[in-house]
Amino acid sequence: MQLSTRDYRVKDARTSPLYFCTPTQDVLTVVALMRQHNVSAIAVREHDKVVGIWTESDCVRMQSQNQGYTRQPISELMSTPVHCIDSEDKLSDAALKCANLGIRHLLVVDPNEQPSGLLSLGNIVDSQGLEHYLHLKIIGTHFDRHVPCVQGDSTLTQVAQQMAKSNTHAVLVKHRGELGIITAADVLDMLLCRDKQQPCWQYASTELVTVTPKDTLLCAYHKLHQHRIRHLVVVDSHSRCELGVLTLKHINTEIESAYLTELRAVLAERDSALQASKKDLYLANKIIAASLDGIMITDHSGVILQVNPAFSRLTGYSAEEVVGKTPKLLSSGHHDEAFYHSMWQTLARDGVWQGEIHNRRKDGDTYVEWLTIIAIQEQDDENLVYAGIFTDITERKAAERKIAKLAYFDDLTGLPNRRLFKDRLSVALAHSQRQQQRLAVMFIDLDHFKGVNDSLGHSIGDELLKQVAQRLQHCVRSGDTLARLGGDEFTLLLNEVDSLDEVIRCAETVLAQFNASFSLAQKSITVTTSIGISLYPDDGGSMETLLKHADVAMYRCKDLGRNSYQLIRPP
CATH class of the missing domain: 3.10.580.10 (CBS-domain)
Structure with missing residues (x-):
């Protein structure tokens, strides 16, 4: 004998039709009902509940013992209690229930717990297709x-x-x-x-x-x-x-004997596999609980089924607060619908999605996490679950921004540094060449800055540089770049210059920023500046040439008395 590998349910088996009588009806009336419907058993129902069973065998047994029993109420003679089985339960479970209870019939109830038929051990065996045996x-x-x-x-x-x-x-x-x-x-x-x-x-x-x-x-x-x-x-x-x-x-x-013997063997094998599965599940749960990454498991509709301790530590929400809800309670509002639509499209196509996402903790703080979502579905199982594994990368992102700032921005003034200025000048030159437009580079150097450092100290000198940077930013148009190359040297990149007059007006505006004195250490200090200017393509076609010519023009300005601007080539 070999049991069917299909996962049969009680509803798949052929069951006997169910007919009812009341507890107060006498045996003779009940027997008449059984013969009328040509059934070997009848259910005794009281207030919509089946309270007993009466069978042909019961009739024979009682007739042999008591000839006057036919006028007795069926409630005094029926078999009770009645054992039930859900129509959605497995047939193997029904067979074991019959064997363990020593009975041959079970009352089948539907999902609404209403009786729908009578299942015998014979019905169970018939469903296995045992003709070969x-x-x-x-x-x-x-x-x-x-x-x-x-x-x-x-x-x-x-x-x-x-x-x-x-x-x-x-x-x-x-x-x-x-x-x-x-x-x-x-x-x-x-x-x-x-x-x-x-x-x-x-x-x-x-x-x-x-x-x-x-x-x-x-x-x-x-x-x-x-x-x-x-x-x-x-x-x-x-x-x-x-x-x-x-x-x-x-x-x-x-x-049935052979069926139950093999069924027990099959179930013993299943139990062994189940024990191994439980061990694997135990280890998996231990690993999940000990993981430093937050883990959240949801069903196919997104309802949270389980979270680990790291999830609670990272989000501030306890398991009791989130189980049964959806991940929307973590939403920061940072991402639009298109972001989530793309995420689910990728997940449906590949079964996995990875990326950065902004979420909100219970206390309202927004954080950045690296999230991996995996779709999990066992073979021959319709249930789909999703596992979300995430790490808080807020500090790492802040560190990356700080590193980028140190690499491309001046730590003292916050202006772009030499590296970023050259990158932007290189891009601007390429754009000007394509569009056949002019641009200008200004070298701005403070006059007698060394004397300020020597007489007032470097901290006062640093404060002066900060105030100079703030004033120079008033001279910068949208799309232009003001940078500090180092020391007291500043550069200004003017994009899309229409005429030389426009550059000269800008240089005069820069000089005007130094007309007012600077307040340093409760003292008023007057500082001037010297400006050197080079133009593309008039004074050079490469970045190195333009920077060199602007630097030369600036030193010529110092030689001529400072507090002015000079072009590398007079107009």
Whole structure:
């Protein structure tokens, strides 16, 4: 035998139809209902709840013990409690429940907990498609050799007593050389008869369907279904003498035994795999809990299922505050819908997304995190979950900005330094060459700055440089660049110059910034500056040439008395 690998549910199995009676109805009325619907069992329902079960076997047992029971309320005789199984549960779980409780029937309830059918162990076995197994098994001794035989004039009570005594669901009946059979279903018909003393022969089936011990269980199974009966007479293959009775229960018992044996083996193997899986899950949970990275797991719709301690430490939210909610509570508002749309598109296509994202902590602080989202779906599992793993990179980003600032900006004045000025001049030259436009470079050097440092100290000199930088920024147009090359040397890059007059006006504006004195150490100090100017393309076509000519012009200005500007080439 090999169990089906499909994950069958109770709803996939063929169940017996369910009919109901009330607890106050007497046995005879209930039996009439069973015969009316041609069922072997009926459910007892009170206030929309099934409280008991009554079967053909119960009728036979009670008839053999108490002939007056037919007028008793069914509530006094029914089997209780009733064991239920959900229609969405696995068939394997239903089989184990029957085996563990020692019962053969379960009441099937739908997702609304309403009864929908009766599931037998036979129904469970039938759903496995065991024809191959039945084909390999012969009837052999799988039948009842001790079926009682009664005379045709026996009464209902005598028949029931024989069935109960031998624990069978059928008796053979002999009458004037003929042979018939009476089953538990026939006992119900006899109960409904007004004259309970009528001979049993008139209820016996005489068209007996036979098999031999050498036939297969599959052959017997097909005959039972073909003739819609539950009993076959087993006869000797040579003498054709009756050897006993084979019922559907005998077949089911044989395959149920094999089924449950294999089911337990399969479940033992599953339990072993489950233990290994639990160990892996335990290790994974330990690793997640110990991780310094924040970890958040959501379902397919984004509802948070689990977070680790690092998540709470980084965001300020406890697990209780976020489980059941969505990651939107972390949103900083920094990203637009297009950002998230692109994220989910990538995630759907590749199963993973990585990138920087700005989120907000519980206390309102915004932080930057490096986030990795992974889509996780086990094979043959429809449930999709997402794992988000993130690291707070706010400090790292600040450090990167600081490094970039140190690399490209003057630490004292905050102006671009020599490196950034050259980068921007290189870009400006390329643009001017393409657009055939002019640009100008100014070298601005303070006059007698060394004397300020020597007389007032370097801290006062640094303060002077800061104030000079602030005043010079008033001379810078949008798109121009003011930089400090070092010491008291400043440079100004003028883009898209239309005429020389425009450059001269700018130089005069710079000189005007020094007309007012500077307040340093509670003293008023007057400082002037010398400016050297070079023009592209008039004074050179390369960055090195322009810088050199502006520097030369600035020194010529100092030689001529300072506090003025000079062009490398007079206008």
